[in-house]
Amino acid sequence: MLKLDPVKAGFFNGVLSVKNETLKAVMLLNIAGLLWAGNMILGQYLSDFLGPWSIVSTRLVIGGSIFMLLLMQTGELKKIKHITNWWTFIALAVTGVIGFQSLLYYGLRLTTATNAGLLNSLTPLLTAFMAAAFLKEKLNYHHWVAAMVTIFGLVFILGEGDLTNLLQLNFNAGDLLILAAMVSWVIYSLIAKKAMIGMSPLLLTALGVLLSLVVVIPLGIYEAKAIQTPNLTANAFWALMFISTGPTVLSLLFWNKGMKVIGPSRASLFLNTVPVYIIIINTVFLGVMPHQYQIVGMVLIFAGSFYAGLKVHKPRISD
Secondary structure (H helix, E strand, O other), X not given: OOOOOHHHHHHHHHHHXXXXXXXXXXXXXXXXXXXXXXXXXXXXHHOOOOOXXXXXXXXXXXXXXXXXXXXXXXXXXXXXXXXXXXXXXXXXXXXXXXXXXXXXXXXXOOXXXXXXXXXXXXXXXXXXXXXXXXXXXXXXXXXXXXXXXXXXXHHHHHOOOOHHHHHOOOXXXXXXXXXXXXXXXXXXXXXXXXXXOOOOHHHHHHHHHHHHHXXXXXXHHHHHHHOOOOOOOHHHHHHHHHHHHHHHHHHHHHHHHHHHHHOHHHHHHHHHHHHHXXXXXXXXXXXXXXXXXXXXXXXXXXXXXXXXXXXXXXXXXXX
């Protein structure tokens, strides 16, 4: 019987283990993208029934309750007393929960879910450039080529394919808010990657959500009383329940687990699945077809993002 050298056997087992972990991360990131696509579509739908802060506060109260149960069940709740870097978690709450979600829902009141999904695809390139600025990661000429292609796609979407809008800087305010939301998310991802060293994705994600409740609950109550009174129908209620569980709990948890395995730059490429899922859902279930300028912008942004990801990342045994 042929026996494999122990060193070689250990090497191959290690490679298989890493590949399995990477495959699991890819699946989790894709599911997160699908749930976020649903969040953008339903977030726009809910704008007729609830204000942005009402949506954010409701989903975070429900999501926070689920996270508390998960922390208690897994024993992670006991680890909170050992945390010393609370400013890191406050930063995560401000950028990834409060900032990102409020900007997203305000933006969805003024632009389409498809546009929001397409602008979301700029995140990989934003991640690379912000990682270079704040984490001192090196950029090469592939990043700059990708940036030029992606910027053409961005400008095409912001100008709705009309050169006059571009020359007059006549952009949709909703698109600009979505862009700001993406910047907030990139900052969250970069902070989370460092914070997850020696900490579980569950604890990190849960604390970000729970800390944000201090801000979003008062704002939600004020908005409901003074600005836009909630008017929930049965469909709106179930839409709110979906975004309070799937995109709030599962997406954040799956994203952080996947990002811990393959890193923020590579994980951010999977945000390109969000507009694809949005277009599929809109076309198949809602009968809404994308505009020509959205298709052109999508092709350019996808091309730039994937070019950067494929050229910059060289596979290693550790991947």
